[in-house]
Amino acid sequence: MNFWNDPLKIAADWLVSILTGWGMPAVAAGVLVAFLGTLLFISLLMVLDIFLVWLERKVVARFQDRLGPNRVGPFGLIQPFADIIKLMIKEDTTPAGADRVVYNIAPMLSMMSVLILWAIVPLAPVIFGVDLNVGLLYIVAAGAISTLSIIMAGWSSNNKFATIGAFRQVAVMVSFEIPMVAMLLIPTIFARTMGMNGIVQAQNIWYVILSPLGALIFLIAAIAELGRAPFDMAEGESELVSGYNIEYSGMKFGMFYAGELLHALTFGGFLAILFFGGYRFFGLEKVSPFLAVIILLGKALIGYWVIMWVKYTMMRIRIDHMLAFNWKFLTPLSFVLLMVTALMNALLRETSGWLYPISMFLSNVLVAWIALEIARSHSRRERAKVTGVKAVEVAPH
């Protein structure tokens, strides 16, 4: 075993041996090294986050037929650092009547809820924080903390726009959590484990082929969970000014913003891990863990790009339409899909060869087709109702 094959373990062993050589007890050295590793990982994520600010601005500029930041440094790469300096030296305001403690905790919780997600992300077969056997539930638990941070920010700001934004966002997050949890169960059915590393290892065929509809519903629910357009009820610039973070300024706002970007990348990563094979790519991940990390990050960035694509192409949906879409369409559909997948899995588990993936794929297509037919007939009825209304006769003068 050399550094090329298992870098984390080699580095940790080396550090522990140095520390114990200085006369530190082995347990304390282990704790210290774990702490240092976590600190290093979080710092790397924050650096990545700075890069994401640049990426997001560049991509949105392309979607809107602009150039984006291009003045500071080559391709405007230094722009995010200028942004950060601006945020740092901005006045740090607290609105009158705000609940000071809650107001200050909320941005930290928001950032934390994203960072703790990375504890379970398997970056490579041997590079991961912890391989929890309830990893998928952990994603939902971290989502609960992010809901809490938004409601805290909205309530403590003592601003009605902030409160309305928080209310809407929490309603959306709580309701879209249901299709999301149902879709998290589909990789669980295939891989027979909830551990992230186990799910990646079991993906000899990418799960997006076995369950394309599942991947799509997961993407939709993830976008709603992130609160990005077309589900950006919390921010809604045109109606709520900026929603739950309206009163925040300086680095506190920066934390919400950076947290949102990193959250989007994280969910791109989860999409890659759950449905697109994670760090696996035609056996390349076996060459070196470093290559595996690059593969996973590349897939995560593609997922992130799709989320951005949706954000800058779609318009915002009204809140009642959105909730109706979730409760009347997405939730029943995801439950039906879950049941169909479980049944098919129980029936065809033992079969070998291509029968299993093909029938899984076809059952997904069938479910999607039936759902779309039902939705189409419903919308036809709605349209008939609207066009059927006669114009009100105006009394002659």
Added chain:
Amino acid sequence: MTASQIIFLLVAIVTLGSALMVVASRNLVHAALWLVSTLFGVAIIYALLNAGFLAVVQVVVYIGAIATLFIFAVMLTRRDQLEGGVQLNSGWWLGALIAVLTFGGLFGMFQSWSGFSKTATDIPSGFDAVGQLGSALTSPVGFVLPFEVASVLLLAALVGAVYIAFNRK
């Protein structure tokens, strides 16, 4: 004192302190947020007891659903919260007395029990608590009937809550 004992004591202090703040704080939203802190402490206690699944479910169900619901309810009934005034019953000292007596009684009962200061046996390696829990919940010789009854209860609560809170125009 071992590391796990230190962790336990810290978590227990935070849990009990925030539980006291839940019943003592005047501001209802603060009470709900202290409840979140208490529930988090209990989740860590579950993790210390090697029940990782329950720890995660605690966060999902209690913090994600129940605490959020409480904060919503507080916001929807906001007038009483701004009102201030006396927050305690006239008979609050009786409540305090009953609580202290209950604690004393429980403590006395524990002390006379032989298994009180028992220590845990090590978990055998390869013991899959989550898998065991799953099969216990779904096997006919296990707990499938209580599990189904619980889901019927949840359905009844769902229907009941919608019916009660529905605003008839």
Added chain:
Amino acid sequence: MIPLSWYLILSAALFCIGLFGVLARKNAIIILLGVELMLNAVNVNLVAFWRYGDISLMAGQVFAIIVFAVAAAEVAVGLALVISVYRRRNTIIANEIDLLKW
């Protein structure tokens, strides 16, 4: 190792704090919060007994999960009742909801 007694004392204290909240506070929402604390105390006990007893008997954890379900149901119905009472009588002070006390 942590002895069982620590968990039992923690859960007894949590239970009594919840009990005090239920008995002494006027506000209906705080009363529900107190009930949540009591349910959590019970759960700590159940899981501790699972861990310190025969670990292959899952009854403790199963009961804890059923308590979760009951707690969720209780909160949903309880808060719906509180909101409904607030709409009709404009108060959530438990002492003032006394229509049946005539």
